[in-house]
Amino acid sequence: MATTIRDVAKEAGVSAATVSRVLNNSGYAHEDTRKAVLDAIQKLNYRPNEVARSLYKQKSKLIGLILPDITNPFFPALARGVEDYLREHGYRLIIGNSDEQLEQEIDYLDTFAQHNVVGIVASINEPHSDMLSDLNVPIVLLDRTVEELPAVYADQFEGGRLAAEKMLERGSKEITIIRGPIEVRPVYQRFVSSFQVLRQAGVKVHVFDSKLSFEGASKSASSLFEFYPNTDGILACNDIVAVAMMNEAQRTGRKVPEDVQIIGFDDISISELVYPGLSTIRQPAYEMGEKAAEILLKKINQQVLDDLHCQLPVQFIERQSTRKVGE
Amino acid sequence: MATTIRDVAKEAGVSAATVSRVLNNSGYAHEDTRKAVLDAIQKLNYRPNEVARSLYKQKSKLIGLILPDITNPFFPALARGVEDYLREHGYRLIIGNSDEQLEQEIDYLDTFAQHNVVGIVASINEPHSDMLSDLNVPIVLLDRTVEELPAVYADQFEGGRLAAEKMLERGSKEITIIRGPIEVRPVYQRFVSSFQVLRQAGVKVHVFDSKLSFEGASKSASSLFEFYPNTDGILACNDIVAVAMMNEAQRTGRKVPEDVQIIGFDDISISELVYPGLSTIRQPAYEMGEKAAEILLKKINQQVLDDLHCQLPVQFIERQSTRKVGE
DNA sequence: ATGAAAGCGCTAACAT
């Protein structure tokens, strides 16, 4: 059996209440008793039971995190940002993968409530507002947005625009945009933005669909050049898809970037390691996670938020899958 | 305020105890009252407070998971396996990244205890046995082993051997083994095993060190061919490192697999997507995670384990970074 | 078959 606050109290020759006071630095405590208590705690290696604490205070030190799929490298980066920040502030994470499934999101939200989480960070598309207000717990959206909730995300329109412009500047004339699932908002936004720029520029543009997953990317890649053999520029919806497309380009004897240029989205770690290095639009995933955590803690501590929405800048990272030009 | 068991009791016109009974299918309950309670639960959308439950029973529905670094694609695969299995059985995950740091591992173990977790899955090298027995909670090691604890891992010796043999069969004569950090046991084991095979075969073999991370891989890759320019075969400690090396090979004008063959380890998702496709030793990560979860639940439910250690098979996955031979 | 009451470990009023 773990040591309880009573054990400590007995050891120190005081009451449980006193122990609680020194533990929480609340109320008075004579320096001597304080020391006695601290000694007893040390001696018994006592750690307060968070569950009991949580039951009484109706709030835990737990924070819920919902991500679509931790298996997609973009999300672990977010998660680490969240975790590292929260951890330093004494909070821990209950984590759940939703696979973008409403049902699973709800299921986790439910669980979070049952465990008295004090806050939630979530990458979900349509927050179930009744549910959320029901929980009555601060939430911040990550990589997703909705008008009324705090959110941290990267500038998708700028990202989409940047990708298209850089591609244009580097001379591609027949560009295929790989569009991800339109239900995933940020992915759709970057598509729209790229598409607009390309259209206005008057180049030839194709739209080709792909899932965001590894298998999906691989599958769609295999038929890209059957549909659009003259593609000389690819704007991919994320880096995974970009890498798959780059593979297919090379496999079909095309040179990258000479014959086909490719720009990805996200800047996941692997993008730097593949050959040729993948040019991409960087989303500052780790920082996004940190920022979301920071905002969440502010809300938890009732501090006022300067802005509900925090948009982080994206950045064009040029590597070797595009033809560098003097700028 | 969330609805409590008393609200339900009042609504159903019974006592809290009765509600509890129907909730847990324990003790008697007349069919009529049972129905009344169920209706009330439905009507009030009542969900029992897991924290209160956990406090009384001294055990939660939470399971702790410690991973070195979720940012390394091998671990999310494990994590998903664990999560998906546990989830189906009503358990949730508190997750923590340790960065292989003893201090953080202990920190999380502590947290887990404070939250009354009923079990732990951990990828840690030296379980702090005093601590662990202190928690008095079942644990299963994942991707790591120690004599006395249940563990799930892939056959590292076989993996190392396979990689070396396949490389030999495919004709490389001057092989560089990229050795990861020797403190990480499985990584060390695969190295030893490969090394032995290569030595016995009498080919020229170099050993070159690298970290397992993206940055580490990239850094060490950049000087590989300065040290061993005549390398015609690379055995990498994991796929990330393999991809980095493959990049460097191509960057320095070497053809893969014609001039240099490369075999990785893990078979992370991206390995299929890079060009050329990376031949590798597959560890069944997702299945490992599932298996660990399964074993943990068995322990939690006091069932007997057939074997303490569960070793899963590895497999050589041949793609295009090696020269296929008729076999 | 059901209810009353105690208690899981902790904290916060309230006394002293």
Added chain:
DNA sequence: ATGTTAGCGCTTTCAT
């Protein structure tokens, strides 16, 4: 400055 008491929401004897 410190102790006593009640109670967070639940489960489980023990009565009835």
